Amino acid sequence: MSNRSTSETALKRLGFVLGLTRLGLLAETLTRAFWPVWTILFALAASVMMGALDVLPLEAIWAIGIFAVLAVGWFVARGVAKVHWPTREDTIARLDSTLPGRPLQALRDAPAIGEGDAGSQAIWQAHQDRMAERAKAARAVKPNLQLARLDPFGLRYTATLLLLIGLLFGSVARVGQIGEIASNGVTDLAAGPTWEGWIEPPRYTGLPARYLNDQPEGALEIPEGSRIMLRLYGEVGALTVAETVSARTGELPSAAEPEQSFLAAQDGTLEISGPGGAKWDVTLLRDTAPEIAMTGSADTSARGEMTLPFEGSDDYEVVGGTAVINLDLASVSRTYGLALEPEAREPISVPLPLPISGDRASFEEILIEDFSEHVWAHLPVTVTLIAEDAAGQTGESVTLPIDLPARRFFDPLAAAVIEMRRDLLWSKENAPRVAQLMRAVSHNPVDGIFKRETDYLRLRTILRRLEAFKAYGLTDEKRDELAEALWELALNLEDGTLGNALERLQQAQERLAEAMKNGASDAEIERLMQELREATEDYMRELARRNQQEGEQSGDQQQAQNSMQMDQNDLQRMMDRIQELMEQGRMAEAQQALEELQRMLENMQVTQGQGQNGEGDQSMQGLADTLREQQGLSDEAFRELQEQFNPNAQAGQSGENQGFNGGEGRGTAHDGTGGEGEGEGQEGTAQGQQENGQQGQGGNESSDMGLGDRQQALRQELDRQMQNLPGAGTPEGDAARESLGRAGDAMDGAEEALRQDDLATAIDRQAEAMEALREGMRSLGDAMDQAQQQGSQGNAQAQGANRDPLGRSQGNRGAAGTDDGLLQGEDVYRQARRLLDEIRRRAGEVERPEIERNYLERLLDRF
Known part of the structure; x- marks a missing residue:
């Protein structure tokens, strides 16, 4: 028997097996291609049999029906595209893969060599006979109908289960209701042609969509760029649309198209012709370009920042703005280092601040930027403000020529360093000149030029x-590196690294005197006066601490008869007088008054009174510790809330980060009540912690307790402190107890929320507790002050017991904290804007968990 006859005979014997296998392949293909179709049909049939048509409104039925038809049509088309009809070769390959040695393929092979050799042919024939015997054992291959990869959620099983439930507990007769609904729809459609229309203004206008059917015929005003959408019902051609507002050209859709949509780009007419038609004369409300203007002159703030007030307006809203600053080279005095041609630089472009909340159609704001490090500082420039609206239109302000405001340096050597830095940035060709000047300044310097040897060494290193x-x-990189080093050197020469309060006070006085000689601006005078006030306060505190230590060591509690005593009001009046004289231009008198103040401060001795109120001190210190503990606990709860929904949020932070206050209440209190205790009275703080139930025993014990347990312990500590609270029976003492009671209730709510793992609510309750604690501490401080004044009338020494050298209440002996803002200056508002913008951005991210977005929305509602 030949090879071909052996192969054909073996395959003929397997004809039935191959047929079944081919059907299995076809079943696999159809199942994988069309399983969504019968899944949808099963689900729809089950819902109809269970009475969904009797419950749902007609509009919902039509919507679901249309969606189902579209979905089935899409899956059918997709399935047809994926169907691959199995061929004979596919069937043989599938069957052959289940047999050892693939005998079917071997039967269809032919020898490559030895065709004329009888021995080779005999061997090949024996091989063919052996493969034919193996092929006889072939059985039809079962189709693989597994769809777990395509249907991971098992929707096909759910649909099948619903169908079985409908067959068992529903009624097949309800399927006939589909025909009745369809016939009613056709009847309604045949009642006559009708139309609907909508006008959708651009989103940035904030205007609502308008129903065109409700608009009276005639004049119609709509915003420019509005989208007009029309739907025509009934027989095609019964209604037609004619319009001239879209300005469309080229190939246009049919006027009888059932659905039409176009943008309003020009004035024109809109007409719907046919039964029940209408006509409008459309007038567009033009979107004008935004306007922006400067409302004042540019000035320099106390920090050396440029402040430029401006106002913007638009018919809808301003979405962005930019301040562009160009060098006015024609107005530059081309002398010394500026005589060379400057290197090309891009104009300065900074974004304009916009209102955080409220209407952006008309607003006033202040641009605050620091250009002190820019090469154009104090040089003539032109400033142009540009505003942009949502439509992409821009408006520009009038160009303002100014000298770019920046920080001024009053120290002569610092001013010289800044000028050399400017020349180097102006052009690299100034490098030889700058090096020569630096060598001249640093060559054999006389006493007084360099206040510290380190400044001299830094200058020589830069040289x-x-x-x-x-x-x-x-190169540019090396030039910028040197400019940065010169800037840091100038700052060090101007401000210094003062560790001694008297040295800082003397330097503040010298800088103020230098500013008066050089005719500084009002803003610079105000900044230097504020610096003098702060340096004076530091000096007074240093004197108070030193005198207290000397008094404790010597045991002498008596005032020196010749010592000078000043209260805060006296010192304030002297400084106000100095500032007033300078503002009036009476610099000689101001200089004399400043020298008098300097002599008084240097010769003054400040002593502390000795009247102590141990019980009040302990209560105030204990409440301050409780407040810090509560703040630290709130910080930990907030971090856990962040990590719960964003595990990588703290990836870049130290694992030992304890938040602003620290996880165990360490750090500086947010409200400033703990400032004195943390800075000046650390011994008192430690002692107070030991005397008040050993609060904050350490990280080990607290780390073993949950947040709820720690909150409970803090609540119990507050109850203990309230039992020993002074000032009972006085209005201030009663107010303190009432506030602390509210704090305890808020702590109870926070504890309950923490045990339920509701961190967002717990943080809110903890914030309420901290605010109530602050109010209680303020009331307790008032009560202690009142009691002290009543018990020390006529005794000036006792009155000063709880005061610092300027007559202010100590943080742990009187009214805690201060009424002044913790942050000063215009930069605070920019930081607030950035913070609120970030909160709004995160609150608008839908991918964030709902509980986190709810917490962010509560923050926005509060602020």
Whole structure:
């Protein structure tokens, strides 16, 4: 028997097996291609049999029906595209893969060599006979109908189960209701042609959509760029649309198209012709470009920042703005280092601040930017403000020529360093001149030029680097590196690194005197006066601590008869007088008053009174510790809330980060009540913690307790403190107890929320507890002050017991904290804007968990 006859005979014997296998392959293909179709049909049939048509409104039925038809049509088309009809070759390959040695393929093979050799042919024939015997054992291959990969949620099983439930507990007769609904729809459609229309203004206008059917015929005003959508019902052609507002050209859709949509781009007419038609004369409300203008002159703030007030307006809203600053080269005095042509630089472009909340159609704001490090500082520039609206239109302000405001340096050497830095940034060709000036300044300096040897060494180091870079070619990167070093040197020369309060006070006085000689601006005078006030306060506190230590060591509690005593009001009046004289231009008198103040401060001795109120001190210190513990606990709860929904949020932070206050209440209190205890009275703080139930025993014990247990312990500690609270029977003492009672109730709510793992609610309750604690501490401080004044009338020494050298209440002996803001200056508002913008951005991210977005929305509602 030949090879071909053996193969054909074996395959003929397997004809039935191959047929069944081919059907299995076809079943696999159809199942994988069309399983969504019968899944949808099963679900719809089950819902109809269970009475969904009797419950749902007609509109919902039509919507579901249309969606189902579209979905089935899409899956059918998709399935047809995926169907691959199995061929004979596919069937043989599938069957052959289940047999050892693939005998069917071997039967269809032919020998590559030895065709004329009888021995080779005999061997090949024996091989063919052996493969034919193996092929006889072939059985039809079962189709693989597993769809777990395509249907991971098992929707096909759910649909099948619903169908079985409908067959068992529903009624097949309800399927006939589909025909009745369809026939009613056709009847309604045949009642006559009708139409609907909508006008959708651009989203940035904030205007609602309008129903065109409700608009009276005639004049119609709509915003420019509005979208007009029309739907025509009934027989095609019964209604037609004619319009001239879209300005469309080229190939246009049919006027009888059932659905039409276009943008209003020009004035024109809109007409719907046919039964029940209407006509409008459309007028567009043009979107005008935004307007922006400067409302004041540019000035320099106390920090050296440029402040420029401006106002913007638009018919809808301003979405962005930019301030563009260009160098006015024609107005630059081309002398010294500015005589060379400057290197090309891009104009300065900074974003304009916009209102955080409220209407952006008309607003006033202040641009605050620090250009002190820019090469154009104090040089003539032109400023142009540009505003942009949502439509992409821009408006520009009038160009303002000014000298770019920046920080001024009053120290002569610092001013010289800044000028050399400017020349180097102006052009790299100034490098030899700058090096020569630096060498002249640092060559054999006389006493007083360099206040510290480190400043001299830093200048010489910069000089050597500049000369080295100049020898090998000064690149932009090396130039910028040297400019940064010169800036830091100038700051150090101007401000210094003062660790001694008297030295800082003397330098503040010298800088103020230098400013008066140089005719500084009002803003600079105000900044230097504020610096003088702060330096004076530090000096007074240092004197108070030193005198207290000396008094404790010597045991002498008596005032020196010749000592000078000043209260806060006296010192304030002297400084106000100095500032008033300078503002009036009477610099000679102001200089004399400043020298008098300096002599008084240097010769003054400040002593502390000795009247102590141990019980009040302990109560105030205990409440301050409780407040810090509560703040730290709130910080930990907030971090856990962040990590719960964003595990990588703290990936870049230290694992030992304890938040602002620290997880165990360490750090500085947010409200400033703990400032004195943390800075000046650390011994008192430690002692107070030991005397008040050993609060904050350490990280080990607290780390073993849950947040709820720690909150409970803090609540119990507050109850203990309230039992020993002074000032009972006085209005201030009663107010303190009432506030602390509210704090305890808020702590109870926080504990309950923490045990239920509701961190967002717990944080809110903890914030209420902290606010109530602050109110209680303020009331307790008032009560202690009142009691002390009543018990020390006529005794000036006792009155000063709880005061610092300027007559202010100590943080742990009187009214805790201060009424002044913790942050000063215009930069606070920019930080607040950035913080609120970030909160709004996160609150608008739908991918964030709902509980986190709810918490962010509560923050926005509060602020």
